[in-house]
Amino acid sequence: MRRLPPRRPGRTNFWDHLSELERRTLVQVGVARRVHVNETLPVRDGPGIAIVTEGAWVRLQAGNARTSRSVIDLAAPGDLISALHPTDPANPQWPEEATDIYGVVLARGVILDVAQEMIPIILGDLPYIPTLIRRIQNDQLHFAWQLQAGRRLKIDIRLARLLLGLLHRFGEKPVGQHNVLMPPLSQGDLAAWIGASETSVGRVLKRWRCEGLVRTGYSTVAITDHKVLRAIADSPTMPYAKLPTTVGEMAAGYLNLGRTRSVPVPADLPPGLHVRGADGHLPQGPYRGTRAQRRGDR
Known part of the structure; x- marks a missing residue:
């Protein structure tokens, strides 16, 4: 691809x-x-x-x-x-x-x-x-x-919004076969940003990796399915x-x-x-x- x-x-x-x-x-x-x-x-x-x-x-x-x-x-x-x-x-x-x-x-x-x-x-x-x-x-x-x-939305919604916001603001860079988000952020940084525990964020990222939505590495995140992540970021109470x-x-x-x-x-x-x-x-x-x-x- x-x-x-x-x-x-x-x-x-x-x-x-x-x-x-x-x-x-x-x-x-x-x-x-x-x-x-x-x-x-x-x-x-x-x-x-x-x-x-x-x-x-x-x-x-x-x-x-x-x-x-x-x-x-x-x-x-x-x-x-x-x-x-x-x-x-x-x-x-x-x-x-x-x-x-x-x-x-x-x-x-x-x-x-x-x-x-x-x-x-x-x-x-x-x-x-x-x-x-x-x-x-x-x-x-x-x-x-x-x-x-x-802050009161579900963790997966908050995390999707943060990743999309980082994408729109800072863009991507090519690394290997994928484009990764420019900011060098750890899993702990993402958790502290959305007000969640590092364990909870780790579970969401693991599920997204299995579903083919993201790829993660050392302080790197690559969004591989922008449309699905955009759908996750929506909320009936706060689009x-x-x-x-x-x-x-x-x-x-x-x-x-x-x-x-x-x-x-x-x-x-x-x-x-x-x-x-x-x-x-x-x-x-x-x-x-x-x-x-x-x-x-x-």
């Missing part, structure tokens, strides 16, 4: 959307340092930008103990470790139970840190960056709140909706954006869940042309 081309990432990658001038400026004012697997990176409460570069992957989690941690999100090469507090400590928050947030390195690489005192300079000279960060905040919060909203992955899809899901100070709740989230505090304005895509031209576009 011929392997299909791997699916491309659908999320907004911070570094890829910057101009050369913006990249050079961040490199000049920031400090690059090498990080290693299992290194813990405290996520500061105040302003500051930390960018994952050169191959690193970082798992964002609440709590630092293996048995009590809760995975919140991932940062791939080019991503901000956390987009919620890089420019303003009053930015939106993760779900309520997400306190004492840490970043844990999953694959070694380099982190570019921009200190708090440099943030006003960055915002003043590079006005596109805060707009881009707000767009990434919308992406991250939509994903986090959608998973949080499904599954693919996360918006393009500007057009996001515009369709976030109505009446404007320059407000709150994010409209997407239609696929149940009533009562509110995402707080980010600007709902959606930029019209990555950098194009000079800064003056870009200001005119906006």
Whole structure:
């Protein structure tokens, strides 16, 4: 059976959307340092930008103990470790139970840190960056709140939603005869992300392997039957909706954006869940042309 081309990432990658001038400026004012697997990176409460570069992957989690941690999100090469507090400590928050947030390195690489005192300079000279960060905040919060909203669903539904969400956001890479999800996640990471025990997640993955839905390896998962997994992800009480992955899809899901100070709740989230505090304005895509031209576009 011929392997299909791997699916491309659908999320907004911070570094890829910057101009050369913006990249050079961040490199000049920031400090690059090498990080290693299992290194813990405290996520500061105040302003500051930390960018994952050169191959690193970082798992964002609440709590630092293996048995009590809760995975919140991932940062791939080019991503901000956390987009919620890089420019303003009053930015939106993760779900309520997400306190004492840490970043844990999953694959070694380099982190570019921009200190708090440099943030006003960055915002003043590079006005596109805060707009881009707000767009990434919308992406991250939509994903986090959608998973949080499904915490009472059956484990197989939660796990299917997580795997499909990772597929849409981070894409796949070819490994051997299969395309595997890009993130290097263990079975324990998947369990901590959906709020289930590692044993329960292991049973579901074993059943799916027997049914030909997935293939698993060391910190790898390959989805081999997307249609069936998509059917599993649906629930009569909370239908599954693919996360918006393009500007057009996001515009369709976030109505009446404007320059407000709150994010409209997407239609696929149940009533009562509110995402707080980010600007709902959606930029019209990555950098194009000079800064003056870009200001005119906006």
